[in-house]
Amino acid sequence: xxxxxxxxxxxxxxxxxxxxxxxxxxxxxxxxxxxxxxxxxxxxxxxxxxxxxxxxxxxxxxxxxxxxxxxxxxxxxxxxxxxxxxxxxxxxxxxxxxxxxxxxxxxxxxxxxxxxxxxxxxxxxxxxxxxxxxxxxxxxxxxxxxxxxxxxxxxxxxxxxxxxxxxxxxxxxxxxxxxxxxxxxxxxxxxxxxxxxxxxxxxxxxxxxxxxxxxxxxxxxxxxxxxxxxxxxxxxxxxxxxxxxxxxxxxxxxxxxxxxxxxxxxxxxxxxxxxxxxxxxxxxxxxxxxxxxxxxxxxxxxxxxxxxxxxxxxxxxxxxxxxxxxxxxxxxxxxxxxxxxxxxxxxxxxxxxxxxxxxxxxxxxxxxxxxxxxxxxxxxxxxxxxxxxxxxxxxxxxxxxxxxxxxxxxxxxxxxxxxxxxxxxxxxxxxxxxxxxxxxxxxxxxxxxxxxxxxxxxxxxxxxxxxxxxxxxxxxxxxxxxxxxxxxxxxxxxxxxxxxxxxxxxxxxxxxxxxxxxxxxxxxxxxxxxxxxxxxxxxxxxxxxxxxxxxxxxxxxxxxxxxxxxxxxxxxxxxxxxxxxxxxxxxxxxxxxxxxxxxxxxxxxxxxxxxxxxxxxxxxxxxxxxxxxxxxxxxxxxxxxxxxxxxxxxxxxxxxxxxxxxxxxxxxxxxxxxxxxxxxxxxxxxxxxxxxxxxxxxxxxxxxxxxxxxxxxxxxxxxxxxxxxxxxxxxxxxxxxxxxxxxxxxxxxxxxxxxxxxxxxxxxxxxxxxxxxxxxxxxxxxxxxxxxxxxxxxxxxxxxxxxxxxxxxxxxxxxxxxxxxxxxxxxxxxxxxxxxxxxxxxxxxxxxxxxxxx
Ligand SMILES: Nc1ncnc2c1ncn2[C@@H]1O[C@H](COP(=O)(O)OP(=O)(O)OP(=O)(O)O)[C@@H](O)[C@H]1O
Numbered sequence: 001x002x003x004x005x006x007x008x009x010x011x012x013x014x015x016x017x018x019x020x021x022x023x024x025x026x027x028x029x030x031x032x033x034x035x036x037x038x039x040x041x042x043x044x045x046x047x048x049x050x051x052x053x054x055x056x057x058x059x060x061x062x063x064x065x066x067x068x069x070x071x072x073x074x075x076x077x078x079x080x081x082x083x084x085x086x087x088x089x090x091x092x093x094x095x096x097x098x099x100x101x102x103x104x105x106x107x108x109x110x111x112x113x114x115x116x117x118x119x120x121x122x123x124x125x126x127x128x129x130x131x132x133x134x135x136x137x138x139x140x141x142x143x144x145x146x147x148x149x150x151x152x153x154x155x156x157x158x159x160x161x162x163x164x165x166x167x168x169x170x171x172x173x174x175x176x177x178x179x180x181x182x183x184x185x186x187x188x189x190x191x192x193x194x195x196x197x198x199x200x201x202x203x204x205x206x207x208x209x210x211x212x213x214x215x216x217x218x219x220x221x222x223x224x225x226x227x228x229x230x231x232x233x234x235x236x237x238x239x240x241x242x243x244x245x246x247x248x249x250x251x252x253x254x255x256x257x258x259x260x261x262x263x264x265x266x267x268x269x270x271x272x273x274x275x276x277x278x279x280x281x282x283x284x285x286x287x288x289x290x291x292x293x294x295x296x297x298x299x300x301x302x303x304x305x306x307x308x309x310x311x312x313x314x315x316x317x318x319x320x321x322x323x324x325x326x327x328x329x330x331x332x333x334x335x336x337x338x339x340x341x342x343x344x345x346x347x348x349x350x351x352x353x354x355x356x357x358x359x360x361x362x363x364x365x366x367x368x369x370x371x372x373x374x375x376x377x378x379x380x381x382x383x384x385x386x387x388x389x390x391x392x393x394x395x396x397x398x399x400x401x402x403x404x405x406x407x408x409x410x411x412x413x414x415x416x417x418x419x420x421x422x423x424x425x426x427x428x429x430x431x432x433x434x435x436x437x438x439x440x441x442x443x444x445x446x447x448x449x450x451x452x453x454x455x456x457x458x459x460x461x462x463x464x465x466x467x468x469x470x471x472x473x474x475x476x477x478x479x480x481x482x483x484x485x486x487x488x489x490x491x492x493x494x495x496x497x498x499x500x501x502x503x504x505x506x507x508x509x510x511x512x513x514x515x516x517x518x519x520x521x522x523x524x525x526x527x528x529x530x531x532x533x534x535x536x537x538x539x540x541x542x543x544x545x546x547x548x549x550x551x552x553x554x555x556x557x558x559x560x561x562x563x564x565x566x567x568x569x570x571x572x573x574x575x576x577x578x579x580x581x582x583x584x585x586x587x588x589x590x591x592x593x594x595x596x597x598x599x600x601x602x603x604x605x606x607x608x609x610x611x612x613x614x615x616x617x618x619x620x621x622x623x624x625x626x627x628x629x630x631x632x633x634x635x636x637x638x639x640x641x642x643x644x645x646x647x648x649x650x651x652x653x654x655x656x657x658x659x660x661x662x663x664x665x666x667x668x669x670x671x672x673x674x675x676x677x678x679x680x681x682x683x684x685x686x687x688x689x690x691x692x693x694x695x696x697x698x699x700x701x702x703x704x705x706x707x708x709x710x711x712x713x714x715x716x717x718x719x720x721x722x723x724x725x726x727x728x729x730x731x732x733x734x735x736x737x738x739x740x741x742x743x744x745x746x747x748x749x750x751x752x753x754x755x756x757x758x759x760x761x762x763x764x765x766x767x768x769x770x771x772x773x774x775x776x777x778x779x780x781x782x783x784x785x786x787x788x789x790x791x792x793x794x795x796x797x798x799x800x801x802x803x804x805x806x807x808x809x810x811x812x813x814x815x816x817x818x819x820x821x822x823x824x825x826x827x828x829x830x831x832x833x834x835x836x837x838x839x840x841x842x843x844x845x846x847x848x849x850x851x852x853x854x
Contacts, residue, residue, distance in 0.1 A: 008118050008139060012058035013040050014146075014153040015135075016107045021230035022059045022117045024137040025206075025214050026221040029333055033130040036107060040152035041131045045124055058141055058157060060116030061231060062107060109146040109153065115235050116141050118159065125333075129299075132333055137217075140237050160237035162213025175243040176212045182250045183207045183219055189257050190222075213239055216246045223253040300328055303344050311353035316509040320347050343445060346452060346507065350459055355466040355515060358422055360391040365421035372417040373410055374552045379403070379539050383418060395514070397496040402474065402520040402528075405541030406783070408591020411521040415470040424517065425467040427458045432473040437484025440493070442506035452506040455493055455513065466515035474536075475522035479529060487529040494518055494535050542782045543590025543665065545789060545814055550579045557596045564600070565607040572606050573625045574599075581628050585638030590665065590787065598635060602626060605634040649761050652753035654833075656745035657766035657788055657796070658737070659780035665787030667764050669731050670742065672749040677725025685730030688738025695728055697771050698746035701826065702754065705773075708840045711754040726750070741778035743769035744797070747826055748833045759833045764788050765797035773826040781805035789814045797821040797832040 015030070015037045022028050032038055044055055118141050123134035140160040148154035165172045187203055203222075206215040220233050229249060236242035307320045323340050330337045365387050369380045386401060403411040412428065419426035434440065434454075442453035451457070458469055477486050492498050493513060501510035520536055522528055528536075544552065554576070562572050582602070587594040606626065613622040632638070652672040659665050683695050707715040728746065730737055744767035752759050766784055768776040777799040785806065788796055798806070800822040806815065821832035830839060 008056060008141075008157075008159050011147060011154055011156050012056060012118060012141070014058045014060055014112070014116070014143075014155050015040065015133075016060055016062045016112055016153070018062045019064075019227060021061050021227065021234050022119055022135065022137045023217040023221055023230070023234060024117060024139050025218045027122070027134060027136045028059075028119075029132065029134045031127070031130070031132050031332055034107070036150075036152040038130040041124060041133060044121065045126065045131070055121045056118055056138065057121065057135070058116050058143070058155065059119045059135060059137070060143065061113040061234070062111050063113060064227075107153070109143075109149065109155075112143070112153075113231065113234075114143055115231075115237070116143065116157075117234065118157070127338065134333075140234065142237070162211055162239060164210075165212055165239070172240060172243075175240065175247070178247055179212065179216060179219075179243050179250075180207050182247060182254065183215060185254055186219065186222075186250065186257075189254065193257075213242070216242050219250055220246055223250060224256070225249050225253075299332075299341070300324070303327075303341070303348065306348040307344065310348045310350070312347065313352055313509070313512070316347055316350075316352065316507075319509050320344060323347075339445065343506075346456075346460070347509075350456065350507070350511070351463050351465045352512075354464050356424055356464050358424065358466070360387060360422060362388055362391070365418070368421040369414070369417050372413060372556075374555050375544070375548050376410065376414070376541060379414065379541055382537075382539050383414070387418075387422070390517075395496075397514075399537040400494050400518045400520055400535055402522055402536040402538050403541055404522050404525060404538045406523060406543050406590035408589060408593030408596075409541045409543060410591070411541060412470060412472065415468060415519050415521070418517075418519065419468040422468070422517075425462040425464050426470065427462050427467050428470045428472050429454050429458055430472045431486075431490075432476040433478075434476075434486050435478035435483055437486050437489050438505065440486050440489040441484075442504045444505045445508065450506050452504050453489075455502065456504045456507055456511060459511070459516075465512065466517070468517045468519060471518060471520040473522065474520040474532065475524055475527045477529075487532055491531055491535070494520075494532065540782070540809075542809070543786045543790075544592060545786055545811055546580055546583055547813055548811075549583045549592055549595055550576050552592055553579045553583075553595065553599060557592060557599050558603075561596065561600045561603040565603040567603065567607055567610060571610055571624055572603060574602070575625075578626055578628055578631060581631055581638075582635070584790075585631075585640060586635055588640050588666075588790075590783065590790075602631065602634050649758040651756045651758055652749055653761075654745045654749040654752060654759050655761055655764040655793065656742050657764050657784040657798075659739075659741075659784055659787075665780060665783030665785070667788055667791045667793060668737070668742075670728065670745050670749045671731065672726060672728045672746075672753045674724045674726050674753060676723065679722040680725045682725065682727040683729075684727070686737060687730060690740050691730075691738050691742055694740050694743040694768070695746050697769060698743060698750055699726065700771060701747055701769065701773055702750045705840070706754070709751060709755060710839070710841065726753075739778075740768040740776075741766050741780075743767060744775055744799075744823070744826065744829050748829060751830065751839075752833075755839060757834055757837075757839060760795070760835070762792065762794040763797065763833060764791075764793045764795070765829060765833065767797070767799040767802075767823065767829070769826055775799045775823045775825055775829060777801035782809040785810050785818065786814060789818060793818065795819045795821065795832070797823055797829050800824045800828075 015032070016034075017028075017030060020028060020030075032041055040057070117137040118139050119135035119137050121133060122136055123132075125132045141157040142160065144156045144158055146153060146155045165176050167173070183203065184207060187200065187207065190200060190203070199222075203218065206218050216239075217233070220230065229245075232245055233242060233249075236245060304324060307317075307324070312320055323344055327337065327340045327344065330340065362384060366380070366384055369383065373380070383401070386398070389398060403414060405411060415428070416426050438453065440453045440455060442456060443450035452460075455469070458467070459465065471490070474490070477490065479485060479487055492502060496514065499513040499516075502513045504511055525533065525538065553574075558572070558574060558579075559569055562569055579599075582598050583595050586598045589595070606624075610619075610622055613619050652674075654670045654672075656668045656670050657665065658668040681695065681699055683692055687695075702709070702711070703721055706712040706720065707717070712720045728749065730742075745765050747769055748759060748765065751757075766778055766781075768778055770776065781798065781802050782805060785796060794817075796818055798820065803820075803822050806820060821828070823829045823832065827840065831837075
């Protein structure tokens with residue numbers, strides 16, 4: 001057998017234990033929540049090597065409040081210290097504490113007993129409040145001196161190994177024999193009581209082979225005795241004293257057990273069960289298989305109180321009470337205990353009946369929206385109408401508002417403004433990339449690590465049941481897959497008829513979401529699942545024009561960034577020209593997010609300049625006005641020239657209008673070239689199926705009208721197209737492109753290529769074409785035109801049936817700076833693209849003109 005002495009260092013970290021005495025050979029499970037011990041175990045937990053079972057600590061009992069400290073004694077003397085704990089010092093007199101109180105409680109060396117037990121950590125588990133640790137007593141120790149008090153106690157110790165019983169010590173030999181006889185007697189009783197076999201084997205081993213000191217401790221561990229009696233045994237490092245006390249205690253226990261066995265045979269079944277249960281608990285406790293029940297009780301009392309205060313719905317309360325009952329029956333080391341406990345914590349933290357009171361003051365809301373956002377008049381108007389209806393009707397049963405627009409146009413910040421106008425809490429739920437229904441609805445509790453979904457989590461975070469939830473990027477939520485359908489879960493969330501009984505899989509009780517005000521945001525409408533779209537009212541926020549961006553910057557972004565950088569509004573001035581330079585030279589976006597970032601860089605540079613001037617006491621030299629030249633010094637050379645200016649007009653190159661998946665509009669170039677070949681058409685630039693088909697249609701139309709357009713010399717000539725290959729490329733090959741709206745631009749690019757005529761780079765076009773040359777309307781007109789305006793386009797050719805979109809939605813200043821050409825057919829486009837020049841002959845009347853008369 002290993003000498004335990006070898007394992008025990010001279011200095012040991014100390015874990016003080018309350019109401020318990022650990023003896024060598026016993027094991028104990030402790031729920032550790034007090035700060036000092038938690039910090040000690042944290043250190044052990046962190047260092048991987050120390051997590052092994054070899055880590056040794058000292059376990060020392062804390063004196064109960066009524067403990068009278070014994071007189072200092074000569075520890076070399078073999079006699080045991082006078083025992084002075086009164087009966088009042090038992091566990092029942094210990095005051096109950098909450099977890100927090102226990103955590104903050106500080107233990108002084110003077111509170112601790114002089115003797116303790118060195119123990120080996122065999123299991124260490126993290127819990128919500130601290131640790132659960134299982135320790136095994138190794139050997140008696142006496143504390144000589146505390147060498148550390150914070151963050152945890154550490155002490156120099158003397159260890160007391162048990163000597164072997166000397167053959168010639170008659171008295172000791174007799175005591176040992178008597179102890180073994182008592183042990184055998186107990187073994188028989190325990191066998192009758194059906195004690196665990198492993199325990200019985202162990203006891204038998206100790207009785208037959210000793211060592212006698214360990215057998216004494218092992219027996220005392222099993223029997224019922226008071227706290228004081230156990231302390232007495234702990235203090236008795238001298239074998240003779242320990243055995244004498246133990247024999248007395250064991251004899252008492254045997255008597256009790258004998259009487260019990262008699263009573264047992266006469267008891268009713270119910271009584272017996274109760275009695276056995278009590279006994280089982282006591283035995284478990286003695287064997288160290290029950291942890292500090294006072295802490296566990298504290299925990300459950302605390303939870304019960306919190307559940308009572310949370311004002312649960314009747315259904316939730318029923319479930320909570322059932323689970324509480326289960327929890328009480330469980331042992332805190334059981335894995336299921338933590339699962340149930342976490343569930344109950346969730347139930348207690350959902351705001352079932354806590355609401356903020358609404359302030360629906362339309363004037364105040366109007367003011368708030370005005371203060372926070374420039375422009376967006378129609379959006380603000382619609383939001384105010386919505387709030388007015390909310391005020392009159394008093395419920396939220398209506399369509400959900402969905403703010404639709406490119407990134408950085410203020411969708412999120414509009415949501416925040418609405419929340420602060422209403423005095424409600426605001427929470428943003430990002431739906432981008434949500435592929436799993438469980439993310440919305442939670443995982444069932446049977447899963448390991450199950451959690452409630454985003455909605456329930458949001459409610460817990462805000463702490464009130466009537467917040468504003470901004471469902472961000474609802475267009476990016478996943479559809480039906482083998483992980484369920486997140487959009488179907490959202491449907492339930494957003495449906496006012498169903499959402500008062502929303503079922504989160506984890507909570508598994510109906511949640512009332514009818515008081516939550518949902519606002520959604522999306523970049524594009526196409527990918528929003530139709531049933532969701534059906535429940536929402538779209539409010540379009542197209543991109544901003546330069547003029548709007550400058551106004552937003554002067555009123556909101558610049559003041560915000562100046563103050564963010566510790567300057568006062570008077571310290572930095574930027575003219576509209578400078579702001580325009582930043583917006584056009586350094587950003588290319590529909591919103592203002594990058595613009596704000598660039599303004600922040602300028603403010604940072606100004607803050608450095610200001611601080612330097614202040615340090616040198618030269619504030620008079622500091623120039624608060626920022627010039628256009630300074631901008632280049634701060635932000636570097638301009639990142640973007642006018643997109644149109646980058647290009648020179650060439651045959652085969654045409655400017656189209658695009659609408660990106662993020663909802664912002666812009667221009668795109670189409671380049672066509674021809675080479676000797678066999679009549680093949682090659683397309684590049686990451687193109688989708690539809691745009692490829694548009695290119696085929698365009699080529700077929702051009703081939704069909706080649707003679708009329710002067711490309712071929714006779715109507716029957718076919719060699720022209722069979723002797724050359726055509727290659728069409730859409731630059732910015734990294735970005736995928738698709739959709740039918742490039743049809744018109746593709747046709748014009750091919751006509752320009754074959755007729756060697758140029759289209760001005762400031763002319764852009766959009767529209768779908770049919771094989772017969774008709775121009776069909778397309779979507780995203782407003783965004784495309786605002787984007788084109790930003791790019792410096794002067795003329796836009798677009799389908800005649802899109803005229804209403806231009807007249808209705810496009811800002812006036814944009815309309816006034818762009819010349820619009822509305823086309824019914826491709827000949828109208830040709831006329832517009834080639835500056836009114838009629839490049840075709842009328843020898844054959846164009847088929848489309850005939851069609852257009854239909
Ligand atoms: N009209 C406006 N008036 C004042 N500030 C604005 C306006 N539009 C946008 N902003 C500001 O622009 C920044 C970006 O806005 P926000 O984050 O709300 O954009 P978003 O549309 O939600 O973008 P995303 O779709 O990427 O989430 C914010 O600081 C916001 O205050």
